[in-house]
Amino acid sequence: MLLQPENEIKRHTWVKSLIYHLLPGVLIGAAYYLITPFIQAAGYPSVMALIITAIIVLIPVELGILFWQGKQRNGKLSLKGVVLYRQKLAWWQLALWTLVIFITSGLIMTVLNPVSAFIKGWFHWIPDHLQLGMGLSETFSRGKLIQTYALHFVFIVIIAPLIEELYFRGFLLPRMPEKLGWSGPILHSLLFALYHVWSPWMFLARTLALLPLIYIVRWKKNIILGIGAHWLINSIDFVMGLIFIMQIV
Secondary structure, X not given: OOOOOHHHOOOOOHHHHHHHHHHHHHHHHHHHHHHHHHHHHXXXXXXXXXXXXXXXXXXXXHHHHHXXXXXXXXXXXXXXXXXXXXXXXXXXXXXXXHHHHHHHHHHHHHHOHHHHHHHHHHHOOOOHHHOOOOOOOOXXXXXXXXXXXXXXXHHHHHHHHHHHHHHHHXXXXXXXXXXXXXXXXXXXXXXXXXXXXXXXXXXXXXXXHOHHHHHHHHHHOEHHHHHHHHHHHHHHHHHHHHHHHHHOO
């Protein structure tokens, strides 16, 4: 496959980079906070609001931007030249580096859990009922939890990470402002963490935990690594929820 050299990619300006990174998160967060009370009133945990938000905001907005870029570049709805990092790797390298990302990112996130819990106190002004919850420590019907986690698997474990990796690692990461140099991936990771406005207390843990993914994807120029690792990372909450549901009589 003929790849476009990274030094020939048109880089984004600071303003454009900030807008592309943060605007989708602002839209997702606004929708999440708006619909969460209605979702909870219907007897579902707040994560269902995030699932619906992914369907109606995250997927159409981020895919829409990618295809709009493709239309401008190629004259048709195409991701050619828009989503980069398509270097082929042997299957064992894909498996190895995906596992390395998953383990290192997971360890960093686990070690920083107490820090995230401490930072969460800074956001006491966010009402408890609007904070993202998986429904594992509250009373919800088994049927509602089964519905929630079935949709969670499809949209939060599989589809949303796929779209986010295409958008953030395939589109935005290679186009970070050129003057950033080696610090570009660090800023990219910070902006990706801040994009998650529905769980802002995790910004430090996310910034550090995503660095292995970002640097390895950039190094190997292979977006499949990011997609696979992101799937594994997002599957943790799903597995915990599945175990919890199976224990409900």
